[in-house]
Amino acid sequence: MTALPAGAIDCDIHPSVPSVQALMPYLEDHWREQVVMRGIDELNSISYPLNSPLTCRADWKPASGRPAADVATVAREALDPFRTSVAIANCLYGVQLLFSEDMGAAFARAVNDWMVKEWLDREPRLRASIVVPTQNVEMAVDEINRCAADKRFVQVLLLVSGDTPLGRRHHWPIYAACEKHGLAVGIHAGSSYHNPPTPVGWPSYYTEDYVGQAQAFQTQLTSLICEGVFTKFPNLKVVLLESGFTWLPAHLWRLTKYWRGLRMEIPWVDRAPGDIVRSNVRFSLQPVDGPPDQASLLKLFDHLQSDELLLFSTDYPHAQFDGMAALPDGLSAELARKIAIDNPRATYARLMETVA
Amino acid sequence: MNEIRSQATPDVQAASKVGVGDGDIHPARKGPKDFHPWLSKRWQDHLEQYGSPARQGWQVGPAYPKSQPNASRRDAYPPEGGRPGSSLEFMQSQHLDANNIELGILNPLGSGQGVQNPELSAALCHATNEWQLAEWTSKDNRLRASVVVPYEDPVASAAEIRRYAGNPAFVQVLLLSRTAEPMGSRKYWPIYKAAEEAGMPVGVHAFGYGGNPITPGGWPSYYIEEMTGHSQSQQAGLTSLVVEGVFERFPALKMVMIEAGFAWAPSLAWRLDKHWKTLRSETPHLKRLPSEYLREKVWWTTQPMEETESPARLAETIEWMGWDRLIFATDYPHWDFDDPAHVLPMKISEEQRRAFFIGNARKVYRGCAG
Numbered sequence: 001m002t003a004l005p006a007g008a009i010d011c012d013i014h015p016s017v018p019s020v021q022a023l024m025p026y027l028e029d030h031w032r033e034q035v036v037m038r039g040i041d042e043l044n045s046i047s048y049p050l051n052s053p054l055t056c057r058a059d060w061k062p063a064s065g066r067p068a069a070d071v072a073t074v075a076r077e078a079l080d081p082f083r084t085s086v087a088i089a090n091c092l093y094g095v096q097l098l099f100s101e102d103m104g105a106a107f108a109r110a111v112n113d114w115m116v117k118e119w120l121d122r123e124p125r126l127r128a129s130i131v132v133p134t135q136n137v138e139m140a141v142d143e144i145n146r147c148a149a150d151k152r153f154v155q156v157l158l159l160v161s162g163d164t165p166l167g168r169r170h171h172w173p174i175y176a177a178c179e180k181h182g183l184a185v186g187i188h189a190g191s192s193y194h195n196p197p198t199p200v201g202w203p204s205y206y207t208e209d210y211v212g213q214a215q216a217f218q219t220q221l222t223s224l225i226c227e228g229v230f231t232k233f234p235n236l237k238v239v240l241l242e243s244g245f246t247w248l249p250a251h252l253w254r255l256t257k258y259w260r261g262l263r264m265e266i267p268w269v270d271r272a273p274g275d276i277v278r279s280n281v282r283f284s285l286q287p288v289d290g291p292p293d294q295a296s297l298l299k300l301f302d303h304l305q306s307d308e309l310l311l312f313s314t315d316y317p318h319a320q321f322d323g324m325a326a327l328p329d330g331l332s333a334e335l336a337r338k339i340a341i342d343n344p345r346a347t348y349a350r351l352m353e354t355v356a
Numbered sequence: 357m358n359e360i361r362s363q364a365t366p367d368v369q370a371a372s373k374v375g376v377g378d379g380d381i382h383p384a385r386k387g388p389k390d391f392h393p394w395l396s397k398r399w400q401d402h403l404e405q406y407g408s409p410a411r412q413g414w415q416v417g418p419a420y421p422k423s424q425p426n427a428s429r430r431d432a433y434p435p436e437g438g439r440p441g442s443s444l445e446f447m448q449s450q451h452l453d454a455n456n457i458e459l460g461i462l463n464p465l466g467s468g469q470g471v472q473n474p475e476l477s478a479a480l481c482h483a484t485n486e487w488q489l490a491e492w493t494s495k496d497n498r499l500r501a502s503v504v505v506p507y508e509d510p511v512a513s514a515a516e517i518r519r520y521a522g523n524p525a526f527v528q529v530l531l532l533s534r535t536a537e538p539m540g541s542r543k544y545w546p547i548y549k550a551a552e553e554a555g556m557p558v559g560v561h562a563f564g565y566g567g568n569p570i571t572p573g574g575w576p577s578y579y580i581e582e583m584t585g586h587s588q589s590q591q592a593g594l595t596s597l598v599v600e601g602v603f604e605r606f607p608a609l610k611m612v613m614i615e616a617g618f619a620w621a622p623s624l625a626w627r628l629d630k631h632w633k634t635l636r637s638e639t640p641h642l643k644r645l646p647s648e649y650l651r652e653k654v655w656w657t658t659q660p661m662e663e664t665e666s667p668a669r670l671a672e673t674i675e676w677m678g679w680d681r682l683i684f685a686t687d688y689p690h691w692d693f694d695d696p697a698h699v700l701p702m703k704i705s706e707e708q709r710r711a712f713f714i715g716n717a718r719k720v721y722r723g724c725a726g
Contacts, residue, residue: 052635053634053635053637054631054634054635160572160573161571161572161573162573162574163573163574164573164574164575165571165573165574165575165576165577165581166573167576167577168576168577191572191573195568195569195571195572195573195574196568196569196572197572198538198568198572198592198595198596199534199568199569199570199571199572199585199588199589199592200533200534200535200536200537200538200539200566200568200589200592200593200596201535201536201537201538201541201566201568202537202538203538203592203595203596203599204538204540204541204596204599204600205599205600205638205639206635206638207599207631207632207635207638207639208538208592208595208596208599210631210635211595211599211624211627211628211631212572212591212592212595214591214623214624214627215572215588215591215592216571216572216573216588218587218588219571219572219573219576219581219585219588220571220573222576222580222581222584222585223571223573223576223577223581226576226577226578226580226581227577227578244623244627246622246623246626246627247620247623247624247627249619249664249669249673250587250617250619250620250622250623250662250673251584251587251620253619253662253663253664254584254587254617254619254620254660254662255580255584256663257660257661257662257663258580258583258584258660259580261423261691261692262423262578262579262580262583264423265423265578265579265580266578266580287627287630287631288630289623289626289627289630289631290626290630291622291626291676292626292629296676299672302669303664303669303672303673305665319634
């Protein structure tokens with residue numbers, strides 16, 4: 001096991017909304033009434049079935065209730081043991097699944113205000129991502145502008161699969177707002193399930209859905225590059241969260257080959273896809289969906305052609321590794337430090353502004 | 357990629373002394389009436405009046421306009437006229453002879469697969485199969501046919517496979533990768549059963565219109581996204597085949613993934629293994645690590661070869677898969693043709709070269725041991 005340097009920056013942890021009741025104080029009157037009157041249930045997406053062995057590691061599973069549902073638990077399980085200096089909270093609550101734009105916006109506001117009061121104000125090591133109603137880009141931008149004044153928000157959170165590919169132009173106001181405020185764009189595993197979760201329809205098993213997240217990330221990376229997002233927003237940092245990363249070299253070989261053959265279709269893409277990724281795109285570490293042997297993993301790191309792409313993450317409380325083995329075996333101390341500290345610092349412009 | 361060539365690259369002979377197998381050749385019709393000898397009057401009239409729409413919006417042509425007319429090499433138009441791939445004589449001189457092709461697998465496209473009307477789909481697929489016999493395999497013994505099946509009607513597909521099970525001209529069953537449901541779904545199992553019984557591998561070629569958006573995040577804008585995305589569609593199809601337990605249910609089944617790259621295979625295998633270990637309580641029907649099914653039951657055709665920055669990275673990637681997994685293919689006459697003289701930029705052993713260029717194909721395709 002590679003030793004994790006002290007003061008690591010954990011770029012992907014998942015505090016849970018304990019129940020819709022916890023959000024009630026943060027919902028406006030109208031929406032609070034709707035929740036009661038209509039019997040609106042928990043917004044728990046099928047992306048993480050509540051009791052699946054992946055959704056919560058066995059030793060992090062509470063006797064009752066949801067995992068990672070309060071600050072003390074998260075500090076005890078995710079921050080203290082790893083000597084984490086800062087952790088970025090990505091709240092996965094099914095706001096993006098709602099079909100009503102207004103309801104999506106209302107729940108996004110509630111989740112963000114809850115995040116500030118219940119988490120950021122109580123634990124100085126925490127930072128967070130802004131949850132936005134991706135159902136409506138204007139509303140998403142409004143929410144970014146509303147939250148951006150609080151510098152403890154370091155990123156905007158999108159799900160990898162929504163209604164339309166993330167590179168498409170109607171999403172660009174979100175990226176403009178992120179660039180303006182110095183926020184990264186975090187794209188996390190998960191779906192609004194407004195489209196089937198695979199390009200060939202609905203699978204039978206959760207295993208397929210989860211494994212298939214990597215393919216969803218691949219197509220979104222293609223979209224962001226081909227539509228010219230990074231030509232328009234050269235300073236934008238996009239972080240793929242819980243995406244896996246071992247697929248990246250093969251994907252770039254294929255995309256680059258087609259870019260050479262087909263760039264007449266997308267003339268605004270004036271740099272090779274690999275160069276764009278190395279300057280603008282980062283990946284959270286967990287899950288390390290890598291080869292079982294250390295020698296092959298090191299070859300894979302060579303195929304990545306950069307030691308700046310990976311950002312440390314535990315993906316707490318999801319089950320991605322045992323015990324304290326958050327870093328894969330065989331990394332040099334130098335690479336471990338880059339992944340744990342230097343790369344996150346270089347990626348999140350706001351991170352340093354708020355560190356005492 | 358569109359340089360006009362009057363003859364094969366000079367060093368091709370040296371590169372392929374062993375003879376070359378080509379796992380992906382696309383024969384084309386000369387005209388819309390080529391299938392008429394095998395279509396009833398009813399379907400001839402139907403085609404005239406209603407066409408043969410698939411699950412996409414254009415009456416004619418692909419959902420995403422191609423980069424070249426007919427997606428073809430500019431130098432592949434037969435001198436006597438007609439579409440690239442429609443003249444056996446020109447295919448022989450430009451490709452089979454020039455590139456030392458000893459075994460060529462025909463994968464006809466635009467052959468009724470994925471057509472909305474299931475009966476029309478079946479009729480067109482059957483006509484395509486008869487046409488392969490009459491116009492291609494009977495005239496050149498280097499060529500072998502694929503049983504083209506109307507895969508959204510698996511019962512009709514199984515009947516079509518059984519019809520040709522005894523005919524040595526047919527060496528694989530052909531599907532397209534963008535099916536309506538994930539490929540491992542029970543719906544398609546009659547196809548795998550019939551293919552297993554016939555001893556034919558099931559080839560899965562890129563494209564097809566299953567009716568789903570071609571990414572889990574909706575429809576992309578560009579042809580380059582569609583082309584790059586074939587690898588994701590095939591990864592989803594393979595994931596489904598493995599997780600549904602198709603390889604447990606049909607232990608002799610072999611799959612050949614065609615024209616969607618291969619360098620993604622190791623990462624897919626690692627990811628499947630990692631998460632299956634966590635989630636295995638969901639799939640007690642799987643008796644082995646997912647990667648083991650991929651390692652033993654699945655082959656990949658090579659075109660379009662991933663091009664790596666250093667040859668060592670390509671070699672390492674192939675070693676992760678195994679040199680016995682790859683079947684060389686050119687995609688003749690399409691624009692992104694891979695030239696056998698140039699696809700392998702690194703030094704490899706004669707044994708690896710033979711396996712890559714023809715040995716693996718001879719083992720996989722029925723009756724092609726030579």
